[in-house]
Amino acid sequence: MSRFENKVVLITGASSGIGEATAYVFAREGAKLFLVARREEKGEAVASRIRAEGGTAVFHRADMADRKQIGDMVAACVAHYGGLDVAFNNAGIDGAFNVDTPDHSEDIWDDLLAINLTGVWMCMRHQIPAMLARGGGSIINMASMAGVKGFPGSSGYAASKFGVVGITKAAALEYAQRGIRVNAVCPAVIRSEMADRVFGTDEKDNEDQAGSWHPMNRIGEPEEVADVVLWLASDQASFVTAETIKIDGGLGA
Ligand code: NAD
Numbered sequence: 001m002s003r004f005e006n007k008v009v010l011i012t013g014a015s016s017g018i019g020e021a022t023a024y025v026f027a028r029e030g031a032k033l034f035l036v037a038r039r040e041e042k043g044e045a046v047a048s049r050i051r052a053e054g055g056t057a058v059f060h061r062a063d064m065a066d067r068k069q070i071g072d073m074v075a076a077c078v079a080h081y082g083g084l085d086v087a088f089n090n091a092g093i094d095g096a097f098n099v100d101t102p103d104h105s106e107d108i109w110d111d112l113l114a115i116n117l118t119g120v121w122m123c124m125r126h127q128i129p130a131m132l133a134r135g136g137g138s139i140i141n142m143a144s145m146a147g148v149k150g151f152p153g154s155s156g157y158a159a160s161k162f163g164v165v166g167i168t169k170a171a172a173l174e175y176a177q178r179g180i181r182v183n184a185v186c187p188a189v190i191r192s193e194m195a196d197r198v199f200g201t202d203e204k205d206n207e208d209q210a211g212s213w214h215p216m217n218r219i220g221e222p223e224e225v226a227d228v229v230l231w232l233a234s235d236q237a238s239f240v241t242a243e244t245i246k247i248d249g250g251l252g253a
C-alpha cells in the first residue's frame with residue numbers, strides 16, 4: 001500500500017516550483033491532495049495533471065495574505081475530504097534582495113511578513129484544530145536557509161523566514177503530546193520561478209554562479225525538497241518534531 005493512501009494533504013503555493021513538485025510526489029504515494037495558490041489556471045493545471053495520471057487532487061484558490069481566505073481554505077478542505085492529515089505551508093514571496101536594511105521598501109516588508117509569516121501562522125491556526133479532530137497530523141512549514149543564517153540585503157525576507165522557524169518550534173512543542181508534529185524545511189537555492197527572479201538562474205551563467213555558492217557546486221531541484229517534505233510527513237519521521245532541516249548542498253555547514 002502507498003504510504004499516503006487515504007491521507008489528506010494540503011499544499012499552499014502548489015501552482016509552481018517546490019509546491020508543484022511536492023504535489024506530484026505525494027500524488028504518487030496515494031495522497032488526496034488539496035492544492036492551493038492564487039493563480040487559478042496554473043493551479044488547476046497541476047490538479048488536472050494529477051487526476052489524469054490516476055491521482056486525487058482538487059485546486060482551491062486562496063491568497064495567503066488574506067486571513068479570512070485562509071480559514072475558508074481549511075474549512076473547504078475538511079468539507080471536501082472529511083478532514084486534514086498533512087499540511088505543507090509553502091506559499092511565499094521573495095520580496096526584495098540586495099537591498100540594505102535602511103533602504104528596504106516598507107510595502108515589501110509588510111507583504112513579506114503578511115504572506116511568508118502571518119500566512120503560515122494563520123494556516124496553522126486553522127489546520128491544528130482540524131488535525132486534532134482527526135487524532136493528529138503533520139505540518140511542514142517552508143522556511144529557508146535565509147531563516148537560519150544571515151545573508152546581507154534581505155532583511156524583510158530574513159525576518160519572515162526566521163519567524164517561520166520560531167513559530168514552527170513553538171507550535172511543535174505545544175502539540176508534541178497531542179499527535180501533531182511540526183517541522184520546517186530550509187532550502188538554499190532551488191530551481192524555480194523565484195530563483196529565476198532573484199538570481200536569474202534561467203541564464204546558464206547565473207545558474208552556475210548561484211550553484212558555486214553551494215559546496216555541491218550546483219543549485220537544488222524542487223524534487224529534492226519535495227522528497228524531504230514527504231519524509232517529514234510520513235510515519236518514518238514519527239519521532240521528528242520542532243526540527244528545521246537544511247536542504248542546501250552543504251551551504252550551511
Ligand atoms: P515559486 O515562485 O515557483 O512558488 C511560490 C508559490 O507560492 C507559487 O505557487 C505562488 O503562486 C505561491 N504564492 C505566492 N504568494 C502567494 C499568496 N499570497 N497566496 C497564495 N499563494 C501564493 O517559488 P518556490 O521557490 O517554489 O517557492 C516556494 C517557497 O519556497 C517560498 O516560500 C520560498 O520562500 C521558499 N524558498 C525558495 C527557495 C528557492 O531558492 N527557490 C529557497 C528557499 C525557500
